[in-house]
Amino acid sequence: MTKVRHIRLRPAATIDVVVIGAGxxxxxxSHLLSEQAIEHVVLERGEVxxxxxxxxxxxxxxxxxxxxxQLPGYHYAGNDPDGFMGMSDVVQFIQNYAAFTxxxxxxxxxxxxVRRNQTGYSVxxxxxxxxxxxxxxxxxxxxxxxxxxxxxxxxxNVSQLTPHQYHSPAQIQGGGVLVVGASxxxxxxxxxxxxxxxAVTIAVGEHVRMPRSYRGKDIMFWMDRCGVLxxxxxxxxxxxxxRRLPSAQLVGSHGKRLLDLNSLTxxxxxxxxxxxxxxxxxxxxxxxxxxxxALADLKMTRLLKTIDEQITGVRDIPPPERFEDTRVxxxxxxxxxxxxxxxxxxxxxTGFRPDYSWLDVPxxxxxxxxxxDGGVVESPGLYVLGLPLMRRRKxxxxxxxxxxxxxxxxxxxxxxxxxxxxxxxxxxxHHSC
Numbered sequence: 001m002t003k004v005r006h007i008r009l010r011p012a013a014t015i016d017v018v019v020i021g022a023g024x025x026x027x028x029x030s031h032l033l034s035e036q037a038i039e040h041v042v043l044e045r046g047e048v049x050x051x052x053x054x055x056x057x058x059x060x061x062x063x064x065x066x067x068x069x070q071l072p073g074y075h076y077a078g079n080d081p082d083g084f085m086g087m088s089d090v091v092q093f094i095q096n097y098a099a100f101t102x103x104x105x106x107x108x109x110x111x112x113x114v115r116r117n118q119t120g121y122s123v124x125x126x127x128x129x130x131x132x133x134x135x136x137x138x139x140x141x142x143x144x145x146x147x148x149x150x151x152x153x154x155x156x157n158v159s160q161l162t163p164h165q166y167h168s169p170a171q172i173q174g175g176g177v178l179v180v181g182a183s184x185x186x187x188x189x190x191x192x193x194x195x196x197x198x199a200v201t202i203a204v205g206e207h208v209r210m211p212r213s214y215r216g217k218d219i220m221f222w223m224d225r226c227g228v229l230x231x232x233x234x235x236x237x238x239x240x241x242x243r244r245l246p247s248a249q250l251v252g253s254h255g256k257r258l259l260d261l262n263s264l265t266x267x268x269x270x271x272x273x274x275x276x277x278x279x280x281x282x283x284x285x286x287x288x289x290x291x292x293x294a295l296a297d298l299k300m301t302r303l304l305k306t307i308d309e310q311i312t313g314v315r316d317i318p319p320p321e322r323f324e325d326t327r328v329x330x331x332x333x334x335x336x337x338x339x340x341x342x343x344x345x346x347x348x349x350t351g352f353r354p355d356y357s358w359l360d361v362p363x364x365x366x367x368x369x370x371x372x373d374g375g376v377v378e379s380p381g382l383y384v385l386g387l388p389l390m391r392r393r394k395x396x397x398x399x400x401x402x403x404x405x406x407x408x409x410x411x412x413x414x415x416x417x418x419x420x421x422x423x424x425x426x427x428x429x430h431h432s433c
Contacts, residue, residue, distance in 0.1 A: 018136070026044075036409065066078060069093065082218070145163060147348045160347075179193070181351070182202055183246030208246060229397075274286045287334060361382065385401065
């Protein structure tokens, strides 16, 4: 494996910028800061690309095709542009990028506290404490799996896993599996478990349905070309809701396979409404299944019509396609007896949240989320990268981080320069006296 080349830093633990996290977001902003000759360090709790190494299941692939995988100054150069990277490939790509950019990474350095001080921020770690004028939080949006409170009512004999804990069907005991959640994670895990021979029930809440391929091109090609992925956060009518939307029902596969609820029911999956609770071993579901599926179908149709309108007149493109509506039973299941149905495992594919337990700056809202304006946090000199819809709809994808990182590094550079001018002015005033 390619070794990361570390830049030698000056001995003093005082620096312009501390970047927290050596994933794709942290390394991207590090490269842009290096281009501006801004001295910085990248602190990583584990290894480069640590989350990709240790917090993903074995078969997971990127939702974006290889040709779209790029970071500032670096892009995929393999011989399978239409394929999809698996986790080992993603780790290698990010590891190679760290070496290519000569990123000043300090691995196995966990941040334990970030506090505001008179000159900027004090960043305490398991190795040393840094004094920095600015801090960029690039530690990820998926540090902690969100498990609802109703999980405490699950019978003791039923195993519970999150996508962080799940690795492969081999670890699942015999019997059925209840997958809670129908975003990309839940759908992919349900698909894998069905293929492994498990009976699978999927509890479906709000979801984003999307075809893998449309009119001869990957759906990501059209969404990028039509400006959907480039839509800015300040153009979105309800930004809070936009940032909470689940990931699209997609799977990275060479055959451009469609992954939706219809394809899973064709394999034998049972779909129910949103899981609302447990009562004496009986899982209870809402009656909203038909409505949430109809809404997802409607939004997908609107997206495809937008694409059609944008590419009118383009030659050699197949005609518009339409997809079957989601098939829902007349009377969807409202309750399931876990014991009678031999459901021995529940997988909570119910989303993730960042971990800011180390952040001792009052910038979190009542839900524990950062208060920020497009990555500029409500504390001077503090920034964040890599959150969903942070500055654009593509913010959560690897290829989408470049534009965000350029914006943030630009704002940060201007902030540092304004502080230098301010310090110089104060020094002049002092000597004038």
